Amino acid sequence: MEERRCLDCGEPLRGRADKKFCDDSCRSSYNNRRNSEDSGYLRKVNSILKRNRKILEALTPEGKTRVKWRTLVTEGFNFEYITDMYETGKGVQYRFCYEYGYMLLEDDEVLLIKRKG
Structure with missing residues (x-):
């Protein structure tokens, strides 16, 4: 039978058959490293x-x-990142970043608004 080893540090494991880490420190370290790689884009x-x-x-x-x-x-x-878009009945489009929004106007102007509620 192959000896089980900690997924973080590689030390031999003792105890329960389903044990994956030698202690809480290794478990935290392993999960932090794994989550760090997965959530870099987020x-x-x-x-x-x-x-x-x-x-x-x-x-x-x-x-x-x-x-x-x-x-x-x-x-x-950065105009490429928004959280929401809203289009009025007249076809006017607002882009939002949380509760703050903007609408592109003519002459390189932008109308900024804060959503109520």
Whole structure:
């Protein structure tokens, strides 16, 4: 019969037949490493979304305002990442980053809004 070894450190295991780790430290280390590899993309996307929200929040203190498109770009806003889209009955499209949204206007302007509720 082959000797069972800890999935993290490789030390021989003693005890229950279904035991996978020699202690809690190895279990945590193994799972943290595994989750880190799996969630790298999610962390990147969440970081971009948080930055976008922070920029919109800072530029929309009154709940609604107009800014130039270039202002958002200069602050580091990434237009490729949103959390929601809303289209009105008239076909006007708003893109949201959590509760803050924007609508692209003419003349390189952007209408910024904060969703109520």
